[in-house]
Amino acid sequence: MQQLLFAYQLGPHFDLGEPIVLLESIGRLAARPYHWQKAHLILSAIRHRAQDDNVTLVKAPSYREFLASSAASFTVVNPTSFGYRKLVDSERFTVFPSRGFVTNEDRWASWMAPKSGKGFVFEDFYRDTRRRTGLLMNDAVPIGGAFNFDHENRLPAPKKVSSLPVAPPWQPTEDDIDAGVRRDLMRWQAEGKIQLSGKDGPRLFAVTRQEALAALTHFIAERLDLFGPYEDAGLEGDWAMSHSLLSVPLNFGLLDPLEVALAAEAAYHSGNARLSSVEGFIRQVIGWRDFVWHLYWHFGEDYTGLNFLSATAELPPSWKELDSTHVQANCVSHTIAKVSDRGWLHHIERLMILGNVAMQRGFNPRELNDWFISSFVDGTPWVMPVNVIGMSQFADGGMMSTKPYAGGGAYISKMTNYCGECPYNPKVRVGENACPVTAGYWAFLDRSEAELTGNFRMAQPMAAMRKMVDRQAIREQEKLRGTAL
Ligand SMILES: Cc1cc2nc3c(=O)[nH]c(=O)nc-3n(C[C@H](O)[C@H](O)[C@H](O)COP(=O)(O)OP(=O)(O)OC[C@H]3O[C@@H](n4cnc5c(N)ncnc54)[C@H](O)[C@@H]3O)c2cc1C
Ligand code: SF4
Incomplete structure (x- = not known):
């Protein structure tokens, strides 16, 4: 056979x-x-x-x-x-049986069984996986006395620097095979056989086992220690921050997630990386990645069609064509340009900038899901729905997370340096220099009042929105602005 x-x-x-x-x-x-x-x-x-x-x-x-x-x-x-x-x-x-994940389908089924398919919590799944693999565990006790060091991993981007003080990411050397690929892609595009978006550029990610191991070794030795503190931060001039860039080789199946987690754990034991960074990274690789994989099957094929917030706006040309030259909002303009340049963004730029703006502007979730699959180098059919439909758009009405990941310009201003160069002011919500992310946040709450009333985690922002004297002015201003930022 x-x-x-x-x-x-x-x-x-x-x-x-x-x-x-x-x-x-x-x-x-x-x-x-x-x-x-x-x-x-x-x-x-x-x-x-x-x-x-x-x-x-x-x-x-x-x-x-x-x-x-x-x-x-x-x-x-x-x-x-x-x-x-x-x-x-x-x-x-x-x-x-499928491979390439830390937990198999049987393990997921037995973890899920007592919950009758409902009321499952990520943290619970993650702890179960930690206990079962023994990663960062002393018998039944997590090393450092806690499963979670998130409180140490929420530093804003450092001030007055354009990049993090960390070694640049590993980069492959292209070979004859890459040259042949480039020739074929150019020819097929010229012949109208395929349609390509974004920019061509030097290959940035591992595509062989040998390259994937080199990328892993470099990340663990040179960059992992700073992964945790700046996990949620962003700098306009630093596309990779201290992230691993391993999603491509992981999703090609070139690295096994358990070997990646074991390499990170070894770096902690040898004193090469701090515990909060190692735990934060292992949480992503054995926790979130597996969780999203299992939920893809659990939620089923129709999940991508969900549209709890009845969002119907078409994606604007700047997103579809990956050309943000005319976009004024600095955070959106630069993140779209980064997608065009590399087909990759780190998590917080995907979630709190593009995902957040897409939800605020009411982009159709299925169309957005397709856009992410097409435009991101690590996008696969299994990874996208839970991240886009669930986590970033709340289009599943809370099957995946308890509240929408919505935020205003204040969050972007606190965690990144995008606002410094922007013509808008993150503190202003009405008027010429009103930040479209701040105004967009309130307009989103206003528009989604019926759907989000009753969500107890949204009770406080909803109450604040109802008291706002400029509610009507924001509504009109954002209607005029539409999807053009
Ligand atoms: C809107 C949106 C779209 C996303 N699209 C993708 C995608 O197309 N492909 C993809 O692999 N991830 C996706 N993610 C998850 C996450 O943003 C990327 O895995 C991460 O940014 C990849 O960069 P990295 O390898 O440097 O990750 P790191 O920050 O170094 O994290 C390490 C690894 O953890 C795993 N991981 C972390 N979070 C997730 C998650 N939420 N889902 C799945 N794996 C996770 C990845 O394998 C990643 O390589 C998306 C998240 C959002 C909010
Ligand atoms: S001011 Fe608003 S639009 Fe401009 S970068 Fe900050 S959050 Fe983005």
Whole structure:
């Protein structure tokens, strides 16, 4: 038998020990307008893996057409999306349990069982995983006496600097395969076979096992120690801050999340990184990543269609075309430019700038979800819905989080340096220099009053909004401003 390997299963832990068939499908790239650098990473990762002795690369318009052209049977590691799981749901496939996460489906099911599918809390799942893996544990007791050091990990961006005092991230050296990928992408785009968005640029992320290990080693040795304190901060001039940039190799399956967490834990034990940073990082890798994965299956295929807040606005051209030259709001203008430059933003820029603004302006959640998948180099079908529909848009009405992640300009002003260069003032909500994020926050509460009344965590901001004397003025001003910032 041969193993059919999907593009998100490229690491050794997905290898079932049989000859491998790997598909390069131009049809997949044509299915949506991918960011240049995302399309490059996908092709480069596949073509690099195809160099291995036991791998045969097949070029086909799509998986379905490839399967129709052959009668072979395959083994397969259960793939990572509803679409691919339907594809392998046939007698031709021997399907092995999914890999690439710390907790398997059985563990999730037994953790979830007593909750009857409701009332589950992330922190509870994370602690369960810590206990079960023994990561940062002394028997049953968490090292440092607590599971959570978030209070040490909320520093605002340092003042009067343009970047964090930390080593730059690891960067790969492009090779002949990358040159071939770039040539093919340019040709296919010129021939109208695919549509690409954003800018081409030097490859920034790991696409082979060897590169992924180099990126991991560099992050653990040089950058992890400062991960925690500035986890929630942002600087206009520092695109990577002290983040790991490991989501791409993790999502390609080139790194196993447990090996990543063990490497971070070892850095704590050797005195190379502080506990709050190591715990904060491990929380992301074994906690949030697995939680989002399991919820993708738990919430089901229709989840991306939810629209609790009835948000119907179309994404503006500056987002669709990744061209923010005419956007005045400094935070939005620079984050869109960063997406265009690299197809990547760190978490707080995704959540508290773009996600927050999208919810305030009432962008259609499904369209936004598609935009994130197309535009972000680490975007996959499984990772996006819970992060976008749930965490950032509250379109699921609270299945994922208890309240919307909505905030005004004060939060951005406190945690980042974007406001300094902005023509707007984060403290002002009505008038010419009114900050669209601050005014947008109040306009959002005003517009969503019916849906959010009854959410006890929103009671206080709702009460403040109802007392505001300029409620009507904000409403009119933000209606005029629309989605143009
Ligand atoms: C609106 C929105 C869209 C997002 N889109 C993606 C996406 O397309 N792909 C993606 O992998 N993550 C996504 N995330 C989660 C998170 O922002 C990214 O994983 C992170 O920014 C990637 O950068 P990093 O590797 O430097 O992460 P670090 O900050 O160094 O964190 C370490 C790792 O933790 C994992 N992680 C942390 N938070 C999450 C999370 N919420 N969901 C899943 N994994 C998490 C990632 O694997 C990440 O590499 C999104 C979050 C939001 C709010
Ligand atoms: S003032 Fe408002 S629009 Fe300008 S950068 Fe700050 S939060 Fe963004």
